[in-house]
Amino acid sequence: MEKKPINTKQLVKDIFRHVFIVLMVAVWLVPIVWLVATSFSAYNGRDMTNFFPQEWSLIQYQKLFTPDTVANFPAWFMNTFKVACACCVVSTLFTLMVAYATSFCDFKSRKPLMNLAVILNLFPGVLSMIAVYFILKALGLTNTHLGLILVYSAASGLGYLIAKGFFDTVPRALCEAAKLDGASQARTFISVIIPLSKPIIVYTIISSFLVPWMDFVYAKMIMNSGISDMWTVSIGLYNMLDKALINQCH
Amino acid sequence: MKANTMAPKPVSLERDLTSSGHFFSDLRTAVVKGDAFVKLSLLWWGAGYARRKQFFKAAVMTLLEAAVIWFTVAFAFQYVPKFGTLGTVQAEQIFNMETMKTEWNNYDDSFQILLFSVLSFVVWITAVAVMLKNMVNVYQLQRREELGLHINTFKEDVGTYLNEKFHITLLSLPVLGVVMFNVIPLLILILVAFTNYDQQHMPPTALFTWTGLTNFINLFGGGGLTLTFGYSFARVLVWTLVWAVFATFTTYFGGILLSLFLNNKRTKLPKLWRALFIVTIAVPQFVSLLLVRNFFADNGIFNGMLTSAATALGIIAEGTTLNFPWLTAPGWAHVTIVLINIWIGVPYQMLIATGVLTNLPVDQIESSRIDGANACQTFRYITMPYVLFVTGPALVTDFVKNINNFNVIYLLTQDVYTTTNQALANSQATEVDLLVTWLFRLTQDYYNYKMASVIGIAVFVICAVFTLVAFNFMLSGDKEGVYN
Numbered sequence: 178m179e180k181k182p183i184n185t186k187q188l189v190k191d192i193f194r195h196v197f198i199v200l201m202v203a204v205w206l207v208p209i210v211w212l213v214a215t216s217f218s219a220y221n222g223r224d225m226t227n228f229f230p231q232e233w234s235l236i237q238y239q240k241l242f243t244p245d246t247v248a249n250f251p252a253w254f255m256n257t258f259k260v261a262c263a264c265c266v267v268s269t270l271f272t273l274m275v276a277y278a279t280s281f282c283d284f285k286s287r288k289p290l291m292n293l294a295v296i297l298n299l300f301p302g303v304l305s306m307i308a309v310y311f312i313l314k315a316l317g318l319t320n321t322h323l324g325l326i327l328v329y330s331a332a333s334g335l336g337y338l339i340a341k342g343f344f345d346t347v348p349r350a351l352c353e354a355a356k357l358d359g360a361s362q363a364r365t366f367i368s369v370i371i372p373l374s375k376p377i378i379v380y381t382i383i384s385s386f387l388v389p390w391m392d393f394v395y396a397k398m399i400m401n402s403g404i405s406d407m408w409t410v411s412i413g414l415y416n417m418l419d420k421a422l423i424n425q426c427h
Numbered sequence: 428m429k430a431n432t433m434a435p436k437p438v439s440l441e442r443d444l445t446s447s448g449h450f451f452s453d454l455r456t457a458v459v460k461g462d463a464f465v466k467l468s469l470l471w472w473g474a475g476y477a478r479r480k481q482f483f484k485a486a487v488m489t490l491l492e493a494a495v496i497w498f499t500v501a502f503a504f505q506y507v508p509k510f511g512t513l514g515t516v517q518a519e520q521i522f523n524m525e526t527m528k529t530e531w532n533n534y535d536d537s538f539q540i541l542l543f544s545v546l547s548f549v550v551w552i553t554a555v556a557v558m559l560k561n562m563v564n565v566y567q568l569q570r571r572e573e574l575g576l577h578i579n580t581f582k583e584d585v586g587t588y589l590n591e592k593f594h595i596t597l598l599s600l601p602v603l604g605v606v607m608f609n610v611i612p613l614l615i616l617i618l619v620a621f622t623n624y625d626q627q628h629m630p631p632t633a634l635f636t637w638t639g640l641t642n643f644i645n646l647f648g649g650g651g652l653t654l655t656f657g658y659s660f661a662r663v664l665v666w667t668l669v670w671a672v673f674a675t676f677t678t679y680f681g682g683i684l685l686s687l688f689l690n691n692k693r694t695k696l697p698k699l700w701r702a703l704f705i706v707t708i709a710v711p712q713f714v715s716l717l718l719v720r721n722f723f724a725d726n727g728i729f730n731g732m733l734t735s736a737a738t739a740l741g742i743i744a745e746g747t748t749l750n751f752p753w754l755t756a757p758g759w760a761h762v763t764i765v766l767i768n769i770w771i772g773v774p775y776q777m778l779i780a781t782g783v784l785t786n787l788p789v790d791q792i793e794s795s796r797i798d799g800a801n802a803c804q805t806f807r808y809i810t811m812p813y814v815l816f817v818t819g820p821a822l823v824t825d826f827v828k829n830i831n832n833f834n835v836i837y838l839l840t841q842d843v844y845t846t847t848n849q850a851l852a853n854s855q856a857t858e859v860d861l862l863v864t865w866l867f868r869l870t871q872d873y874y875n876y877k878m879a880s881v882i883g884i885a886v887f888v889i890c891a892v893f894t895l896v897a898f899n900f901m902l903s904g905d906k907e908g909v910y911n
Contacts, residue, residue, distance in 0.1 A: 190693075191693055194688075194691075194693065194694065195694070195695065197688075198688070198689070198694065198700055201685070202700060202703045202704065204770070205703070205704055205706075205707050205770065205774070206703060206706065206707070208715070208718055208719055208722050208770075209706060209707060209710060209715075211718075211722065211728065212710070212714075212715075212718050228728060228732060271600065271601040271604065274597040274598070274600070274601055275597070275598060275601045277597060278593075278594040278597040278598050282593060282594035282597070284594050287594075290598075294605075296891070297605070297609055297610065297613070299827070299887055299890045299891050299894065300613055300883070300886075300887050301831045301862075301863050301866070301883055301886045301887070301890075302831070303831075303833055303863050303866055303867050303883075304613070304616050304866065304879070304880070304883030304886070304887075305608075305609065305612035305613050305616055306612075306867075306870070307612075307616070307870050307876060307879075308542070308611070308612030308613075308615040308616050309608055309612045311538060311542055311615075312542065312607065312608070312611065312612065315539070315542065315543075327604075327608065328608065330604075331604035331605070331607060331608040332604055332605045332608045332609040333601075333604070334598075334601030334602065334604060334605050335605055335609065361586075361589045361590040361593070362589065362590050362591070362593035363589035363590070363593055363596070364589075366593070366597075390711060391711050391712065391713055393713055394833070394837075394867070398871075411711075411713055414713075414714065414717075415713075415717070
């Protein structure tokens, strides 16, 4: 290979390219850095003038893990963790069941059911929220974690499309082979398809596990009794921030 | 199973049994040709099974029927007769002479009537479907007996639910969940759009009732002088659509450009840069949004930084502060929200685009380069059409998601943005509201369920029309068959 002469024009372009990337990264990371820096601040309020805290300390972390009357982070964390685990199990099962039924089973109402699911997905979730609340109230499940779990996972069957897309790519010959060997549909599902679908199962587990940590609208509506020990992390954080705003806005 | 395979199968007879595939023609045959027990099974669901000595199944069906009847008598009859009026007895406190206490009278709760009536209708529709399907099944049994075919024992019947009817086993629980927590709430809210359920008509203390299309007329411009919903709806709708277009396309193209930039051969350390962008995904959206909201607050750190920078450069005098209304003035807030959404959304889109771009048709790009195409042309004529083809459907769903993008707008503007526009304020909307956030505020803070429902229906219609049109343009047939 011949040695390329150093191309100054190309070099300048490369430098600009990297300067641009560094600038973009800076823009994306500044708020995150601010978040982390502020968390190590000894100052209790919101510091408006200094990007980095005047005095560094771990006191905020220490406070976070010692429950007091208003903020009980350890309890919130455990609540969310419990809800997330239950949610994860139910959602994953439902999603995989629906995905298998719509992908591998051949039955008459398959297409109509799938079309119905598409239509249901088009309604804004916020719309049905209030009726969901009244249904939970009628069942006596408001202000309970079971109610939260139901809200997060009961309708999770509607989110089957990604798993179905994965199942659609599994070779049909495998199922036929299993059938010829005398396996029932249930057997095929459990012993042939599930072991083949680890990636999609992991994806479903992670995404359903994250829902309770991220959601705050439903949680706020259902956990409305004001008993902070029952809250999940997101309601707690939102309330803490609210309190901070009230204390510090002049 | 074993028994079936060992005995020679009377194939012709089995074929004789196969149904026409249409439920209603099957039902007609069953009604016309069924014997007395088949006909009786309309009244007593277990009749046909009992006649064919399937006693377990007969018992199960009978119990199911009893449950439906019990539900109807003990529960549904309390509510369904009042469905036409949604209740007539106003809640009142009366003094009870016997107990010497003030007590509530036996009042009607309109919402409960609505909720439980809808529940009863769903149960009844299901029951009728079961009843008719049951009749078809029973007639099949009769035919099997007439043809001298094997009639399943209870154990074999249960077995079919793990095999031929496995989809029923799989779908029953998820469908129940969807019906309870998705279908019934939606039905109720659609019905509420035709009532006057609002703050003046809040159960249990007040009744609400059917008002026909009044709410729709109010929303689409009609109504009295005090109502400004028509105006607000138009304003909010326009911003919703503008927002959806900007939010979808900025993050989409931003993500593609960024990932092309990072994937470029001349970029050093692409993995490091990518990882740094992904850090922003790792922070939950809800935390990062609240964080950015504080960052851009009127007296927040961003204005503070600008002030120090401007003071240092001598643009403004010492002591003055810059207070840009990033999230508090119309216009400013709109732009800031779109920019913040770019900040939130581009890393996601970059990840997706990186995945798509790894399968880019390299040979085509190579040959276009040899033909003398420059980078722009390659992007315009090869990369973009390919990426659009792969991610087109995702683009449509992204657009719909952005129309319903509750989190970004609500968390950035709630408690921060207040409108000065009197007409908008009258109908509890703000300039930066999307239809969904407006809907949410109407229900949560103002209990105006009737208008919220109408808005919800409008959102659905917009999303449905857009999706249908877009998919008709973009997709031809479904790809499912390719892999099957």
